[in-house]
Amino acid sequence: MDSIIIYGSQYGTTKMYAEELSKRTNVKALSFEKIDDINKYNKIIYLGGLYAGGVLGMSKTFKKLNDMNNRRIILVTVGLADPKNAENINNIRNAIKRQLSKNILEKIKIFHLRGGIDYSKLNFVHKTLMNLLYKKAKNLPEEKKTVEDKAIIETYGKKVSFIDFSDLDGIVSEFSK
Ligand SMILES: Cc1cc2nc3c(=O)[nH]c(=O)nc-3n(C[C@H](O)[C@H](O)[C@H](O)COP(=O)(O)O)c2cc1C
Secondary structure: OEEEEEEEOOOOHHHHHHHHHHHHHOOOEEEHHHOOOHHHEEEEEEEEEEEOOEEOOHHHHHOOOOOOOOOEEEEEEEEOOOOOOHHHHHHHHHHHHHHOOHHHHOOEEEEEEEOEEEHHHOOHHHHHHHHHHHHHHHOOOHHHOOHHHHHHHHHOOOEEEOOOHHHHHHHHHHHHO
16 A cells, blocks of 8 residues: 555646645655556545636546545645635535545545636636636625635736745645654
C-alpha cells in the first residue's frame, strides 16, 4: 500500500499547490486523469479546483474506490472565494456532501485553499459563464451578495493570485499523523 497526491486542475493553481505538497511530503503528485488504479493507494490527498461548486475530477476519481477499509483521504478544495470565511466553507461543504457517498464522507478530512484566476487564459465556455455570474452578482442588492459573488465582482476580468503555500502547513501535519 502506498500514498499519492491527486489533483484536478484546469488552469494550474491547484497543480501548483499539489506540486508544493509533493515536495514537502515526498509523495508523488499526479493529475486525476493519469491515475490508473486508485485502489492501490491507502493514503490519498485529493486537491481539486472549485468549478460552480463542484470539485474538479473528485466524483469521477472517488467512484473508482472499491472500499474505504484502511484508507485515509484528505480532500483539499482550491477556489477563488475566501476559504477562511465561514459562509463560504459552509457552501463548499454542502456541495461536497451532495457529490460524495456517505462512507467516503465519514472518512475524509477536508481543507480549503485559495487559488487565483487569469481571465486572459479562460476558455470560451468559462469566460461566458463568468460573465453571466458577474452580471448576476452585480445586480444583487448588497445584503444578498454571497462571498462568492463578492469574489467574482472584485476579480472580474483580472489576473489575480491568492496562492499561499503557508496554508499547506495544516495539510502536511494532517498527512504526517
Ligand atoms: C467557470 C468557473 C467557475 C468557478 N466556480 C467557482 C466556485 O464555485 N467557487 C470558487 O471559490 N471558485 C470558483 N472558481 C474559481 C476557481 O476555483 C479558481 O480559479 C481556482 O484557482 C481554479 O483552479 P485551477 O487553476 O487549478 O483550475 C471558478 C472559476 C471558473 C473559471
